[in-house]
Amino acid sequence: MTPRTWTDRQCPVARTLDLVGDRWVLLIIRDAFDGLTRFSEFQRSLGIAKNILADRLRLLVENGILRRVDTGADSRAHYRLTPRGEDLFTVIVGLRQWGERNAFEADEEHSVLILEQTGEPLPNIDPVRADGGRIVARDTHVQKV
Amino acid sequence: MTPRTWTDRQCPVARTLDLVGDRWVLLIIRDAFDGLTRFSEFQRSLGIAKNILADRLRLLVENGILRRVDTGADSRAHYRLTPRGEDLFTVIVGLRQWGERNAFEADEEHSVLILEQTGEPLPNIDPVRADGGRIVARDTHVQKV
Numbered sequence: 001m002t003p004r005t006w007t008d009r010q011c012p013v014a015r016t017l018d019l020v021g022d023r024w025v026l027l028i029i030r031d032a033f034d035g036l037t038r039f040s041e042f043q044r045s046l047g048i049a050k051n052i053l054a055d056r057l058r059l060l061v062e063n064g065i066l067r068r069v070d071t072g073a074d075s076r077a078h079y080r081l082t083p084r085g086e087d088l089f090t091v092i093v094g095l096r097q098w099g100e101r102n103a104f105e106a107d108e109e110h111s112v113l114i115l116e117q118t119g120e121p122l123p124n125i126d127p128v129r130a131d132g133g134r135i136v137a138r139d140t141h142v143q144k145v
Numbered sequence: 146m147t148p149r150t151w152t153d154r155q156c157p158v159a160r161t162l163d164l165v166g167d168r169w170v171l172l173i174i175r176d177a178f179d180g181l182t183r184f185s186e187f188q189r190s191l192g193i194a195k196n197i198l199a200d201r202l203r204l205l206v207e208n209g210i211l212r213r214v215d216t217g218a219d220s221r222a223h224y225r226l227t228p229r230g231e232d233l234f235t236v237i238v239g240l241r242q243w244g245e246r247n248a249f250e251a252d253e254e255h256s257v258l259i260l261e262q263t264g265e266p267l268p269n270i271d272p273v274r275a276d277g278g279r280i281v282a283r284d285t286h287v288q289k290v
Binding site: 007011013014017019021022026027033084088092102104114123139141143145 | 155168242243
């Protein structure tokens with residue numbers, strides 16, 4: 001992690017957003033989880049301008065989320081998730097599950113994230129209490145440093 | 146939900162990011178979970194330009210994440226999370242937990258999200274298999290429509 005100016009030094013939410021809080025950045029990470037590695041693949045998937053894609057890939061490499069791999073084979077770079085990038089899986093799943101619940105009408109179809117082991121959709125990740133009830137914001141408070 | 150042009154119609158991750166995929170938007174939602182409701186409170190917390198804050202609050206209301214409540218008492222509007230906004234709690238927790246693991250050095254302090262019921266930090270929300278192992282991206286695949 002490069003030393004830098006954080007929006008809010010002591011808040012982990014804010015630090016994460018300083019590193020990946022951008023729509024294109026998070027869509028590139030989504031695509032990387034789906035196995036895309038090349039500039040041209042990300043560009044085709046996202047339909048964004050090359051300069052914007054190049055900028056976001058550079059940021060992702062700088063922030064240690066992707067690593068750039070230059071292969072001798074075809075001289076084109078591949079971008080792969082680092083362990084820190086792989087660790088964003090839960091964030092992407094959280095965005096997906098919220099969208100499934102809140103951004104589709106009942107009759108609209110959407111892609112589904114399947115757990116190989118069961119062949120079923122990934123279980124819900126909302127935090128739950130010991131009694132199984134869903135934990136909501138008012139069950140919690142932020143303890144500042 | 147207003148009909149609109151989606152970046153990627155069938156992907157719930159992309160639809161969510163079309164609605165809330167912005168650093169300031171997600172920081173406003175974080176602050177709303179912490180109990181902030183007024184324009185001046187968000188501005189003080191985030192230190193952003195008034196026109197940017199006004200724009201993001203407008204988007205959040207349009208997209209049904211916040212609702213604007215005009216109180217007779219002091220003529221200043223309050224902004225409160227709608228049920229759809231409250232449902233973003235898991236996303237904010239996911240961003241927080243990733244940041245705690247990946248955006249702080251070992252000797253740096255950060256705020257902690259405490260579960261009232263236990264007085265302890267909120268448990269980890271990473272998805273787990275039946276055997277307790279953490280589910281990672283390669284245990285899954287996206288089934289397209």
